[in-house]
Amino acid sequence: MTAPELSEHVTLRCARLSGASAAVLAGVRADLAFCHPAIREVTRLDPDSATLELAVDPAVAGDGADLTQQVQAVVGASVASYRFVPQTPALWQRTAGAALAGLPALAAFTSRFLRPLGPGQWALVGPAARLRAALDARVSALAAQIDAEPWHLPSIEMAADLLPATGYLSSHPQHVTFGYHLPPHFAQLRDFAAKARSEALAVPADPCGLQPTGFILEPFVCHNVYRALRGARLASGQAITALGNAYRYEGHRFEPLLRQWEFSMREVVLVGSAEYVARQRQRMVELTQGLAEDLDLAASLEIATDPFFVSEAGSARAFQLLQSTKLELRLGLDERHATAAASFNLHARHFTTPLDIRGVSDGDARGASGPELLETACVGWGLERWMAAFVARWGAEPADWPGL
Amino acid sequence: MMRLDSLRVEVRRYLTTLVERGSTLDDHTDLFASGAVKSMQVLELVNHLEDHYGLLVSQRDLFGGRLRSVDAIVELVLEQRMKKAS
Incomplete structure (x- = not known):
């Protein structure tokens, strides 16, 4: 890599990009959001010439030495982190019954019915707010089918207990x-x-x-559910649902509906035996597939990994894939673009161990004293992304939409 | 060439230093399913095997269970050595 000539746009040569797959390039683009404050946008990644182009703020970039060094480090770590991320076919997919209205419709909708308030923050106006509420009602109905108990939770999480125990601040510091x-x-x-x-x-x-x-501002709705269950002894599996605000900083990559600093997430949290949480998670997968079909959205179900911080991502991604713990429902926006709109996550005893959440019988104790530790899973639906996919399917004009 | 028994002892000794304190580990223990090897240690394990034994660990090896236990790792090391020797 050579030092860039500083201007509004810089081109850097980076050998590690050579021959990178589309999936790796998407990962590099995401990781570059947390590379250097001078970067305003990644305008091009070219695996053929092993170059990348950035729009940068020259005043922040200074002499470019630190920018170059950070880009080199991030690209190297990001490409390496995909070494053990195989390309796997979708587990399920469907196409919509008609051509998608696509990104132009989405742009028209956000222009009419969203008002920008700052980085990653938009007001939803009129039809946009009604669409969000209607989609939440549809998702809530899925949760009701497994008798999930409704909860309401704070949008802030005291960080002293769960976060150190689960390592969230080391695995996802960029979003906090x-x-x-x-x-x-x-x-x-x-x-x-x-x-x-x-x-x-x-x-x-x-x-x-x-x-x-x-x-911290909650990156997930479910964390406060686990914290509320600290020390619980549950006689049977329990399902809990809550709608909340979730907060994830995204650097320069904010987009209305698709990637917001604050967004609406409905979650179902499952706590119980391994058999209970796996069975109910599968039930939620099937119900969510049914919702995508009912709304006639283009959709696919895939084995996925979290957006781990790049320095730890290689090991974390490989481990997550080894355990097959995360499934993701992706909704189509046009022929080439999709958005991850729901995730279905198995946690094993990741949360119940630090918070001592157990059953009431000693029967399945696994080397620990007292009743067996329970397991958890969570299902999350990002409502703004469902809105985006709905608009990309049915268009920007609310009068043209089917009833919800 | 290292004898099978000493190879097994060496792999077991390394894994004992890697796994969570308090984890029980025998030659058949599934390192990932049992929770003995944690998320952040997967690449540490891969790097050690590649650096120490000259292996090239592929996606197929990792996801095909070739690193899943002491037994599996020993088998992989021997297999790659035999390929090199031939």
Whole structure:
């Protein structure tokens, strides 16, 4: 790789890109979102010439040395992380009954019915808000078919217990949004308030005593379910459903409906024996396939991996595929593009071990004292992505939509 | 060439250092299903086998169960050595 000539667009040669598959290139593009703050967009990845083109902010890029170094590190790690990610055929797929309205319809819809509020944040207006609610009602009906109990959960998660135990901050640090507050100290608060008034502060300037709160904005709805079940002893399998806001920072890759900082996620959480969670997860897979058919959406079911942080992704992806723990339903947006709109995840004892969630009988104890540790699974539906796929199928004009 | 018994002992010794503390490990234990080898250790295991024994671990090896236990790993090492020798 050679140092770039700095301009709005830079071209870098990177030998590791040579011959990379489409799947690897998609992964590299995603990982470059968390590479360097100067990068505004990845405009081209070319495996034939082993080059990539970036739109960069010259003021942030400086002399380009750090940018080049970080790009080289990310591309190298990203390509290597796919060494043990085989191309596998879809487990199931369907085509829509008519040609998709596609990305132009999606662009027209977001232009009419979404209002940008900041990076990754959009207001849903009128038909957009109604579509989101209607799709949630359809997904809620799936959860009701397995008698999932409705819960409501906070959008913040105290980070001291589950996150260190499960390693989330090391496996997905790029997505986390941390919370801060001002110290509850009269003089500091008074000084801050005075400065906010005199300087019309938009955000607290440093130093102003900001303190970590110990919470993050929830990247998943289900984490607080497990935390609420800490120490539980369950006599039988339990299904819980909740609609919540989920927060994942995405660098420069935000897109309305498809990749938002805050988005709506309905989840079903399953807690019980390995047999119970596997059976109910499969039931939710089939019900979700049925919903895609009923809405006549192009869809496929695939074995998937999480968007792990690139430095740990190789091992994590290989392990996840070895266990076949994650299935993903992808919905078509046009002939070439799809979005992962639902995931079906088996966790084994990943959450129940640190939170000591057990059954009531000693029968299946696996080397641990007391009743057996239970297992968990979760199913998540990203409602905005279902909206995007629905609009890409049926068009931007709400009057043309079928009844939901 | 390393004898089979000493190869098995060496692989077992390495895995003992790799697996979770408290995990029970015999030559047939499924390293992944049992939870002995954790998520972040998969490539560490691959890298060790490639560096130490000169293997080239393929996707087929990993997902075909060739790294799944002490027995499987020993078999893979011997197989690749025999191929090289021939």
